[in-house]
Amino acid sequence: MVRELTHFIAGKPTAGTSGRFGDVYDPNTGRVQARVPLASRAEVEAVIADAEQAQPAWAAWNPQRRARVLLRFLQLVEQEKDELARLLSAEHGKTVADAHGDIQRGLEVVEFAAGIPHLLKGEFSDNAGTGIDVYSMRQPLGVVAGITPFNFPAMIPLWKAAPALACGNAFVLKPSERDPSVPLRLAELFLEAGLPPGVLNVVNGDKEAVDTLLEDPRVQALGFVGSTPVAQYVYATAAAHGKRAQCFGGAKNHLIVMPDADLDQAADALIGAGYGSAGERCMAISVAVPVGEATADALVAKLVERIGALKVGRSDDPAADFGPLVGADALARVRGYLDLGVEEGAELVVDGRDFRLAGHEDGYFLGASLFDRVTPGMRIYREEIFGPVLTVVRAADYEEALRLPSEHEFGNGVAIYTRDGDTARDFARRVNTGMVGVNVPIPVPIAYHTFGGWKRSAFGDLNQHGPDSIRFYTRTRTVTSRWPSGAKEGASFTIPTMG
Ligand code: NAD
Numbered sequence: 001m002v003r004e005l006t007h008f009i010a011g012k013p014t015a016g017t018s019g020r021f022g023d024v025y026d027p028n029t030g031r032v033q034a035r036v037p038l039a040s041r042a043e044v045e046a047v048i049a050d051a052e053q054a055q056p057a058w059a060a061w062n063p064q065r066r067a068r069v070l071l072r073f074l075q076l077v078e079q080e081k082d083e084l085a086r087l088l089s090a091e092h093g094k095t096v097a098d099a100h101g102d103i104q105r106g107l108e109v110v111e112f113a114a115g116i117p118h119l120l121k122g123e124f125s126d127n128a129g130t131g132i133d134v135y136s137m138r139q140p141l142g143v144v145a146g147i148t149p150f151n152f153p154a155m156i157p158l159w160k161a162a163p164a165l166a167c168g169n170a171f172v173l174k175p176s177e178r179d180p181s182v183p184l185r186l187a188e189l190f191l192e193a194g195l196p197p198g199v200l201n202v203v204n205g206d207k208e209a210v211d212t213l214l215e216d217p218r219v220q221a222l223g224f225v226g227s228t229p230v231a232q233y234v235y236a237t238a239a240a241h242g243k244r245a246q247c248f249g250g251a252k253n254h255l256i257v258m259p260d261a262d263l264d265q266a267a268d269a270l271i272g273a274g275y276g277s278a279g280e281r282c283m284a285i286s287v288a289v290p291v292g293e294a295t296a297d298a299l300v301a302k303l304v305e306r307i308g309a310l311k312v313g314r315s316d317d318p319a320a321d322f323g324p325l326v327g328a329d330a331l332a333r334v335r336g337y338l339d340l341g342v343e344e345g346a347e348l349v350v351d352g353r354d355f356r357l358a359g360h361e362d363g364y365f366l367g368a369s370l371f372d373r374v375t376p377g378m379r380i381y382r383e384e385i386f387g388p389v390l391t392v393v394r395a396a397d398y399e400e401a402l403r404l405p406s407e408h409e410f411g412n413g414v415a416i417y418t419r420d421g422d423t424a425r426d427f428a429r430r431v432n433t434g435m436v437g438v439n440v441p442i443p444v445p446i447a448y449h450t451f452g453g454w455k456r457s458a459f460g461d462l463n464q465h466g467p468d469s470i471r472f473y474t475r476t477r478t479v480t481s482r483w484p485s486g487a488k489e490g491a492s493f494t495i496p497t498m499g
Contacts, residue, residue: 003034005180007043007204008187010050011197018043022177022206027093027324028314030362034091036180039205044172044212047201051143051170052218054198059140059168063117066166070114072193074107080189084182088153089315091179093324093364094277096316099154103182105444106158109465112447116166119470129498132482138474140168141220141244145213147234148183149226150176150326151280157183159451160223161190161200163469169220173202174213176226178326180204214238221245221472223464225282228384228410228456235459246460246472250384251412251453254287254405255441256427258398258418259295266417267302269441273415274390275310275368278322280330282457283413283435283442286385287374288392289401296394300349300372303390307350307368312388313357324364325387331364334387338369341380341391346371352388376404384410398423406432412453415441434458 005024006013016037024034039047058066077084085099094102113119122137146160157173164171175183180202187202203209213219214237221244224234228249238245255273257266273285288303290296313320325331335353342348352367366388374381374391381391395401405414415437416427424438434453437443445451445466452463462468480496 002032005034005036005184005204007037007039007047008184008202009047010201011191013184013188016043016204022204024091024178024180025327026090027326027364028316028360030328030364034181036177036204038177039203039209041208041212044203044205044209045216047172047203048143048213048216048218050198051172051201054196055140055142055168055170058170058196058199061168063120063166063168066168067114067116069190069194070110070162070166073190073195074110074114076189076193077103077107077186084154084185086316087185088179088182089323091181092150092153093315093326094280095320095323096318098277102152103154106152106155108447109159109469110162112465113162113166113469116470119467120167120474128480129482129496132480132498134478134480136476136478138167138470139477140474142169143172143219144169144221144223144473145172145174145219147174147210147213147222147224147226148176150178151277151282153179153182154186156225157186159464159469163465164223164473165190165195165200167470167473169473170199171201172213172219173200174205174209175202177204177206210234211237214243215241217241219243222247223472224248225464231459232456244472246452246458246462246464248282248452248458248464249456250386250410251282251284251457252287252381252384252408252410253283253285253413253415254289254408255285255414256395256401256405256416257288257290257295257299258416258420258423259292260419261295261417262419263295263298263302265439267299267306269415269417270303270390271306271310273441275307275322275388278325278366279388280326280386281442283444284386285415285441286389286391287381287404288390289395289404290392291395291398291401293394296372296392300370300392303370304349307370310368312355312365312367314360314363322388325366327364330387331366334366334385334389337380337383337385337387337389341371341374341378344378344380346374346378346380346391376407382409402427402431406430409455410453410457411455412457413437413443415439415443
């Protein structure tokens with residue numbers, strides 16, 4: 001039986017009316033498990049109208065009262081975490097344990113946003129001129145939207161929705177059509193937590209829904225996460241329509257292994273960060289850069305040994321290190337890159353192409369693969385593969401290792417493994433990348449700092465979560481006030497100064 005999913009509009013699950021549907025697969029079996037409605041322009045416009053109506057009353061709640069909704073939401077998710085993690089894993093293909101992490105990293109941003117009474121405090125300058133006070137306040141934008149990718153169906157919707165709602169906006173979420181069930185359930189839980197109907201709507205859809213959100217003048221801002229070409233398209237189109245946008249794209253994250261590093265630690269880090277979630281993380285490490293031939297030889301040997309012990313299995317198998325890829329297209333793309341790497345002359349030291357999980361021949365499984373002697377000119381180095389493939393680029397020295405991520409088109413995350421503080425400090429200050437890990441393979445910043453890459457990994461100047469998210473989802477009003485004597489002085493024809 002194929003389930004038919006809905007939208008979540010005005011506080012209710014709402015059937016789609018466009019007549020268009022997308023298939024939601026079980027990546028373990030390759031079978032369709034649900035149909036998701038793909039909204040028409042008219043449906044999205046109706047959702048925006050609904051959100052616009054609900055927003056002023058929500059913004060009028062005091063921030064502490066809004067925060068209480070977030071606090072209740074945290075409790076509700078906590079109670080239902082296991083079911084949510086299973087649902088997430090069943091549509092995405094990541095292991096249940098990893099799905100728990102997906103939810104948890106989202107909740108941490110909800111916890112951050114629950115501090116909204118403090119975060120929204122404005123600035124005040126007493127007696128900026130004689131009898132003049134200047135103060136600023138941050139006010140919500142109105143209706144804002146989030147467009148999110150398949151690979152973190154709980155975390156990224158929460159990264160966007162929680163600060164946006166806490167600031168007093170109404171939020172329209174357009175989640176990935178590949179795994180929409182968790183975002184839908186999270187919206188229901190927000191309602192149970194006391195969020196007024198219409199303040200958070202989930203509209204499922206594809207390009208038609210996204211284009212409607214981009215073009216409708218009632219949507220004030222858009223947060224996007226996904227692949228770079230779409231991120232750039234969303235950013236450019238939003239700007240052309242006078243909207244604020246922050247758009248996060250693809251990645252090619254390097255991990256530099258210095259000769260003085262603990263090689264066992266570095267190898268473990270590479271295995272977890274390279275193959276966890278089948279490599280379908282924007283912060284996955286996809287390029288290992290050992291410095292010096294001796295380091296490279298030793299590291300590759302350790303990687304090969306560890307890859308041999310990896311267990312690929314169903315996403316609900318507690319013993320599995322990673323599960324299937326999300327879809328048949330993803331499987332074909334990653335296999336294509338493995339074929340391409342061989343053609344390009346890289347050394348395929350471990351070949352995962354022939355992996356089959358017995359009884360699951362139609363699932364989207366791929367074994368872990370390792371390329372050695374990859375060079376910067378190869379497409380398998382330049383492009384994002386987004387699968388369980390680790391590539392090794394050997395660097396002669398530290399400066400070459402520093403240049404590789406710095407000159408790469410993407411600049412999301414990067415890591416260095418070393419025991420030398422001076423090298424680590426120099427690296428962290430000079431590398432041309434947004435997020436840096438020092439002996440930490442996946443440096444996703446904690447909720448009260450901000451997350452964002454550089455170069456073609458991000459478009460827009462404000463990051464996700466942390467203080468930037470509050471700036472993104474609000475606008476500043478600045479008031480200059482003088483009273484009561486100011487009104488009695490008569491007109492002045494020169495620009496006021498504070499002299
Ligand atoms: P995607 O670009 O295919 O889809 C992302 C969203 O955009 C989805 O909601 C989708 O429906 C919509 N979309 C797709 N094509 C569109 C089009 N032509 N016009 C308008 N909207 C469109 O990305 P994905 O495959 O879901 O996610 C994987 C990608 O996301 C990877 O590149 C990964 O690196 C990136 N990612 C980046 C970050 C980050 O913070 N930088 C985080 C997670 C994922």
